[in-house]
Amino acid sequence: xxxxxxxxxxxxxxxxxxxxxxxxxxxxxxxxxxxxxxxxxxxxxxxxxxxxxxxxxxxxxxxxxxxxxxxxxxxxxxxxxxxxxxxxxxxxxxxxxxxxxxxxxxxxxxxxxxxxxxxxxxxxxxxxxxxxxxxxxxxxxxxxxxxxxxxxxxxxxxxxxxxxxxxxxxxxxxxxxxxxxxxxxxxxxxxxxxxxxxxxxxxxxxxxxxxxxxxxxxxxxxxxxxxxxxxxxxxxxxxxxxxxxxxxxxxxxxxxxxxxxxxxxxxxxxxxxxxxxxxxxxxxxxxxxxxxxxxxxxxxxxxxxxxxxxxxxxxxxxxxxxxxxxxxxxxxxxxxxxxxxxxxxxxxxxxxxxxxxxxxxxxxxxxxxxxxxxxxxxxxxxxxxxxxxxxxxxxxxxxxxxxxxxxxxxxxxxxxxxx
Ligand SMILES: O=C(O)C1=C[C@@H](OP(=O)(O)O)[C@@H](O)[C@H](O)C1
Ligand SMILES: C=C(OP(=O)(O)O)C(=O)O
Numbered sequence: 001x002x003x004x005x006x007x008x009x010x011x012x013x014x015x016x017x018x019x020x021x022x023x024x025x026x027x028x029x030x031x032x033x034x035x036x037x038x039x040x041x042x043x044x045x046x047x048x049x050x051x052x053x054x055x056x057x058x059x060x061x062x063x064x065x066x067x068x069x070x071x072x073x074x075x076x077x078x079x080x081x082x083x084x085x086x087x088x089x090x091x092x093x094x095x096x097x098x099x100x101x102x103x104x105x106x107x108x109x110x111x112x113x114x115x116x117x118x119x120x121x122x123x124x125x126x127x128x129x130x131x132x133x134x135x136x137x138x139x140x141x142x143x144x145x146x147x148x149x150x151x152x153x154x155x156x157x158x159x160x161x162x163x164x165x166x167x168x169x170x171x172x173x174x175x176x177x178x179x180x181x182x183x184x185x186x187x188x189x190x191x192x193x194x195x196x197x198x199x200x201x202x203x204x205x206x207x208x209x210x211x212x213x214x215x216x217x218x219x220x221x222x223x224x225x226x227x228x229x230x231x232x233x234x235x236x237x238x239x240x241x242x243x244x245x246x247x248x249x250x251x252x253x254x255x256x257x258x259x260x261x262x263x264x265x266x267x268x269x270x271x272x273x274x275x276x277x278x279x280x281x282x283x284x285x286x287x288x289x290x291x292x293x294x295x296x297x298x299x300x301x302x303x304x305x306x307x308x309x310x311x312x313x314x315x316x317x318x319x320x321x322x323x324x325x326x327x328x329x330x331x332x333x334x335x336x337x338x339x340x341x342x343x344x345x346x347x348x349x350x351x352x353x354x355x356x357x358x359x360x361x362x363x364x365x366x367x368x369x370x371x372x373x374x375x376x377x378x379x380x381x382x383x384x385x386x387x388x389x390x391x392x393x394x395x396x397x398x399x400x401x402x403x404x405x406x407x408x409x410x411x412x413x414x415x416x417x418x419x
Contacts, residue, residue, distance in 0.1 A: 001419040002394040002405065003365060004384035006412065010274070011228040011385060013411035014235040015221070017213035017267070018401045019044035020245060022175065024211045025052050025070045026182045029078055029153050032056050034186065036206035042238075043211055046400045060086075065122075067091040067319060067372060067399060070146055072122060076102055077150035079126040080111040081157065087116060089123035093372055096121065097317055102147035105139050106131070109158070135160035138167050141195075144314065145172035148197075149179040155199035156188045163198045170195075171314050174246020174288050181244045185209070213238025213267070215247035217401050219295040221270050222250050223382040224411065226257040227302045231274040234411060237267035247289050256282060257299065278303035285350070287311030290318070294379035297326050297355060301335040302383050304358025308340075310350040319399070320371035323353065329380060332366045333359035361387035368392065374399040384413055 024044035029052075031038060043049060048068035055063045055075060063079075063086050065072040072090050076099065079086055089095075100120035103113050112127030135158070141148060148166065155162035170176070180190050180197070187205030191198045218236055225232035241248070241263050251261040251268070258276035262269040282305050286293040293312060300307040315322040327337040335357035345352040365388040370376040374396045381404070383389050394415075397404040405415045 001367070001417070002391045002415045003388055003418050004381055004391065004408070005388045005414045005416075006385045007414075008229070009412075010230045011224060011232040011234065011411055014237065015407040015410050017236050017238040017407075018046070018217055018403060019049075019211040019238075020214040020216070021046035021049045021400050022070060022178060023182070023244065024049040025074060026149070026153065026179055027209050027211065028052050028056060029074045030182060030186050030204055032078060033153065033157050034204035034206050038206040039208050041208070041210040044214070044400075045402050047398045047402065048400060062087045062089060065090040065094060067093055069094075069097065069144075069318070070149075072097075073099070073102060073144070073146035073150045074153065076113075076124060076126065077106065077154045080106050080109075080113065080129060081131050081154065083128045085125065085127045087123055087125050089116075091372070093319060094122050098143060099124065101140050101143055102150060105137050105147065105151060108134050108137055110134070130159065132159045136163040136165075138165045140168055141166035141170040142168040142313075143171070143317070145170070145175045148176050152176070152179050152190075152197065152199060153183065156183070156202045156204065158201060161198070161200040161202070163196060166195045166197070169287075171287055172246075172290060178244045178246070212240070212243055212245065214400070215239065215243060215245040215250060216291045217378070217404075218268075219247065219250045219292040220378050220382055220404075222254040222259055223295050223299045223379070224385060225259045225270045225272045226254055226278075226299050227382050227385050228272060229385065232259070232270065232272040234270040235267060236270055239267045247292050249289050250292055250295075253284065253292075253296065257303070257305075278305050281306045281308070283308040285309075285311040287313070290314050291375065294322055294326055294375050295382075297330065297337065298379045298383060300355055301330045301333060301357070301359045302386050307353075307355035309353045309355070312353055313351065319373035320376065322373065322375070325369075325371045325373065325376055326379075329368050329376065330355070330359075332368070333357075333361070333383075335359055359383060359386065365390050370394070370396045372396060374401065378404055381408065390418070
């Protein structure tokens with residue numbers, strides 16, 4: 001367990017932000033599907049990326065994706081067309097994260113995939129197929145965009161390409177756009193009309209590539225700035241306005257908390273003046289940026305800003321049930337997170353969650369559990385600028401951001417192992 005402590009004063013410093021694991025994992029799959037090799041610079045240090053890189057090289061009969069969702073989902077597609085038989089497995093939590101929608105889609109194309117334990121869930125036994133039984137598919141888009149990204153990256157390598165029709169509400173749309181944007185960078189064209197994306201059979205073109213810094217990780221610095229009791233001035237290097245990441249929206253969201261972004265040559269200066277008042281109310285739909293929902297919940301809790309959140313439906317099947325986990329952890333600070341009954345939330349058809357209260361700290365620092373979820377640790381850590389906090393199993397951050405605590409230290413936030 002770590003205890004985080006901030007001695008006080010203006011929050012200042014500079015960090016070189018870690019690379020985006022979402023971008024890195026797409027670049028790795030595209031490179032594996034490309035006839036020629038190419039260099040990928042600033043490949044993310046994230047465990048999920050290291051894992052994918054190693055598994056793509058592995059000849060082992062059993063490939064273990066651990067807790068890495070994109071690694072598992074992208075490999076499910078990729079291995080369906082790679083000669084040989086492998087078992088693709090993962091952590092206990094991965095075995096609870098659904099995969100049936102992607103398996104059904106791949107089976108329609110001709111894939112040889114069997115469930116090893118429970119129907120609809122990892123692990124999977126994956127054999128080889130040309131995937132030439134169909135060139136058109138309809139896929140449910142309301143559960144995870146990663147299934148769609150997995151199919152799209154494979155699409156140009158299929159004998160007849162792929163026409164993919166997305167059914168229902170499309171969740172995490174910016175991640176689908178990120179996939180198509182990287183495919184375009186590597187020479188693959190597509191069309192997207194209405195709910196249908198079409199990719200003709202074509203070759204990926206090898207091209208040197210540099211991974212952008214991670215906007216999801218940047219959210220923790222915006223939260224730190226918003227929560228800082230005095231002023232904040234944090235230079236976060238590696239970030240640019242022109243990003244393929246949907247989570248870049250974080251810069252706009254934090255404007256509502258009086259946190260400004262000044263883009264410069266090396267990245268962005270995240271600034272807040274002393275005496276900035278916290279907003280009374282913050283409402284946001286997170287369906288396009290699910291990974292920063294926990295960050296905003298923790299910010300609102302620390303400032304006593306009342307929250308109204310929608311678009312959280314995918315949070316229940318991520319590294320943990322993130323809504324349940326945040327409810328429990330914020331509850332330790334006297335902050336309530338609750339589902340608003342449908343009849344009270346109007347006729348929009350959206351599920352609303354409310355958050356009320358301001359974090360109260362006593363002399364004994366709160367101990368936050370992390371539920372095998374990197375984002376639980378990283379979202380709650382910024383509360384340390386208000387009062388000392390303890391984080392159980394702090395190493396969970398390795399999934400996307402192994403240097404997280406060392407970077408916090410550069411801003412004067414100390415951490416020490418206890419217990
Ligand atoms: O494609 C990606 O890189 C990701 C897509 C999102 O998942 P869902 O599409 O399952 O919401 C996101 O939460 C995840 O962290 C990364
Ligand atoms: C949901 C996440 O990752 P994945 O689905 O790839 O495990 C995440 O990084 O927040």
